[in-house]
Amino acid sequence: MKTEDLILAAQVRELAAELRQQHAYSTKRELDARLPADQHETTEDFLTKYRAAHPITKFVPEALQKLEKVSEVIHDYLQSNQKK
Numbered sequence: 348m349k350t351e352d353l354i355l356a357a358q359v360r361e362l363a364a365e366l367r368q369q370h371a372y373s374t375k376r377e378l379d380a381r382l383p384a385d386q387h388e389t390t391e392d393f394l395t396k397y398r399a400a401h402p403i404t405k406f407v408p409e410a411l412q413k414l415e416k417v418s419e420v421i422h423d424y425l426q427s428n429q430k431k
Contacts (some may be wrong), residue, residue, distance in 0.1 A: 358414060363409070367401060
């Protein structure tokens with residue numbers, strides 16, 4: 348594997364973890380809004396169950412898509428600045 352591949356893999360994994368975390372917190376907020384206060388879980392308990400049910404690999408395609416979009420924007424920006 349080339350260094351660039353390892354860097355990309357690390358970026359994808361980091362972004363996928365961030366996406367999973369965002370989804371987990373929004374899911375918890377939705378559940379808390381629907382459930383009575385006495386049925387709310389602690390954030391830590393909820394995240395433990397959530398991580399078991401939603402592996403990080405579920406978020407890799409979305410992470411790759413977001414990185415691809417960022418790459419396109421950067422590429423377009425660089426091309427437009429080189430013409431000036």
